[in-house]
Amino acid sequence: MKKIVPEYEFSDEQLNTVKSLAKQCSLMEETVKILYGRGIDDEEKIEKFIRPSRDNFISPFKMSGMKEAVELITRARDEDWSVVVYGDYDADGVCASTIMSSALRDFGIEPFVYIPERRDGYGLNRNAIDEIFEECFPQLFITVDCGISCAEEVEYIKEQGAEVIVTDHHELPDKIPDCICVNPKFNDGYIYDNLCGAGVALKTAVALNGESAYKYLDFAAIATVADSVPLTGENRDIVYEGLKLINGSPRKCYSHFLSKTDSATSQTIAFGIAPKINAAGRMGNARSALSLFTETDENKIFDLASSLMAYNTERQKYCDELYLCAKNKLKERGAYGKVIMLWDEGWNTGFVGIVAARLSDEFSRPVILFVRNGDDLKGSARSVENVNIFEALKACGRYIKEFGGHAQAAGVNINVLDFENLEEALNEYLSERYTAEDFEPAVLVSGKLTAPYSIRFAKELEMLEPFGVGNRRPLFELEECALEVRPVKPLSPHVSVKSNKIELIYFGGSRHTLLMESPAPKRYLFDYNITTFRGKQSVKGYIREIVYSRTAGKYCEEQIAVNNILSLCSPVVKAEESYMTREEIDRHISECGGYGTVFIAPEYETLSKYENLSRLPVELFRLSSGNLADCVLLSPVADCDLSGYKRIVFLDKPADGVRIASAEGKQVIICSDGTGNNCLKGLPCKRTELLKIFAGVSAGAPGMSGYSIGEIAFKNKMFSPRELAFALAVFEQLSLVSLENGRVTVNRGVKTELANSELYNIVSKVNL
DSSP states (O other): EEEEEEOOOHHHHHHHHHHHHHHTOOHHHHHHHHHHHTOOOSSHHHHHHSOGGGGOOGGGGGSTTTHHHHHHHHHHHTTTOOOOOOHHHHHHHHHHHHHHHHHHHTTTOEEEEEEOOOOGGGSOOHHHHHHHHHHHOOSSEEEEEOOOTTTTHHHHHHHHHHHHHHHSSSSSSSSSSEEEETTSSSSOOOOOOOOOHHHHHHHHHHHHHGGGGGGGGGHHHHHHTTTTOOOSHHHHHHHHHHHHOOOOHHHHHHHHOOOOOOOOHHHHIIIIIHHHHHHHHHHTHHHHHHHHHOOOOOOOHHHHHHHHHHHHHHHHHHHHHHHHHHHHHHHHHHOOOOEEEEEEEOOOOOTHHHHHHHHHHHHHHHSEEEETHHHHHHHHOOOOTTOOOOOOHTGGGGGOSSSOOSSSEEEEEEEGGGGHHHHHHHHHHHHHOOOOGGGGEEEEEEEEOOOOOOOOHHHHHHTTTBBTTTTOOOOEEEEEEEEEEESSSSSOOOEEOOSOEEEEEEETTGHHHHTTTTOOEEOOOEEEEEEETTTEEEEEEEEEEEEOOOOOGGGGGHHHHHHHHHHTTSSSOOOEEEEEOOHHHHHHHHHHBBSEEEEESSSSOOOOOOOOGGGGGGEEEOOSOOSOEEEEESSSTTTTTTTTEEEEEEESSSSSSSOOGGGSSEEEEEETOOOGGGGTTTTTOOOHHHHOOOHHHHHHTTTOOOOOOHHHHHHHOOSSSSHHHHHHHHHTTTEEEEEEETEEETTTTTOGGGGOHHHHHHHHOHOO
């Protein structure tokens, strides 16, 4: 279960300031609270933030080294030097190379552009330098998005007789290259230090050619979003202005990646454009992305764009395969420590970082995936927000050959013999330095909706675009109990959820219908979205999470009963069953608090039978997180995924065997003195009782399109949900009814016996 963390909390004095700022800026207080909480805390800052513009751009000449760089480039042009632009293989590097090479052409220089491939490694390297000198023997070497950590390689270039200008945005190393260096990280008059590589290239272009260089703002915007630098300060202005170019007159080179109808946003770049550029580098052909951005022939542009889309499809396929392979390895060796480490000889170094990030988010722990090459393991590490993986690796440096990175991501190389040593050392370090809460999934919430939504507020939130790193889309909380849920169309996995405060949409939310329609108090976390249809604007909330307390089950007696009854329709699975008394299980619970054990409670009252359960979170119907933390699952649906757990403990005896599909082959412990079949007691097992319900079904009472048996049972009012769900399930097993397209159909003329229904036989043992 994810915990909700308020994005900000204000003192009375700060609230007075917010109120005053709201009046000064003609904004709602709720909007100003978000801005103030994010450090935009005076009228000037607010005005600049809600009205991003190129007018806010900082003079490039405030960046140290810029004046000297322009002078040297001018000399190169005047003396007709051979000039090289050396970039990087990712989206930032490709966009930076495009901007710099285009700006040089505008300035009167035809450069030779070199993009290394991922297999060559990041930054300058001697083999590439030798290749370039053999090709064109440059007199000026300009790096973009790299070079600041390459002091030795810069000296090597200078030894070949060339001058060097390094333009970069990465952190400054202890040893700076002995050449002209342009980097916003220097302590100089440039007040914003979060530019990406393409942002620095753009500033150089402006220094060379003036405001005419703003025609490359679209490339800078793409790179800024793709490189995950904060969308604050000047980056916000760059992305805003770049999106205006993209939406106003998109270049043919990336127009193939855009929707024909929707306006482009930062999300469009993040998920529609950037992955395709990055895919070229990951698939070993980064230069094709550069060719796309610099090509003018429309037929060649189409072919190159098609290639990048194909690369991205292939990249997705490889990432999915790597992810599945990693998950299978985890099933074999488990994921029960504070860090997850895996390696394989067949993995691609270009994809392990992507998959590590995916697994880290899923398991709420640091993940390091390695690729083996001989005796070496080359890995990518990704971490969760509260855990600094860089410091952890540094503390375990005795087992590491080399590493580098930052708090949430790092590259690390080790000897294969040190794999287990490093894993053990990291687990020990993380256990000592961090608490269980640091690994608990959390979500930041910017406010609560306590009255019907305000269209004005929704529109003011749009003024906070573009959203991204450093300026996350605000999430809001809505407290509700039972809500009406409808599929957006028959059999759709997406549902519409009706609240009297706002209409909610939950993509893929149909599997949570039982929870949403239950009377348990819940907190819906959503973001605002304004849609326009036939000229009319409407506001909808897109549900991102549902959070509830450990006591939610006490409000859901009928829902739990219906779920437990319908779960008995699933087949019994084979598991390694063993038995413990309730007292033995309670002692076992007292030792939990890590990963790998899930306790199954069929009914809410089961929880009161164990003294030590209060120390564990309680989930209802399905697990809300896949991080494998020890927890209690109340009334699990039959298809819930428990495959990652090593131990499943039933706190009461299952009614008739284990029927959770993912429990197959697992270690299953069952309470030997448990009694947990209360939901089955009192069900209508007499023929006359079932005939009465069948008559109601035949009359068309439960005929509702697009719903499951359980949903129909609650929407129909002629019988109790338990009775109707049980009867419909029995009738379906006997082929008396069928559920087609989510609608109950009575099959006339079928002759059968009640004893032919497995569910009926299970329930009748309790009631007859």
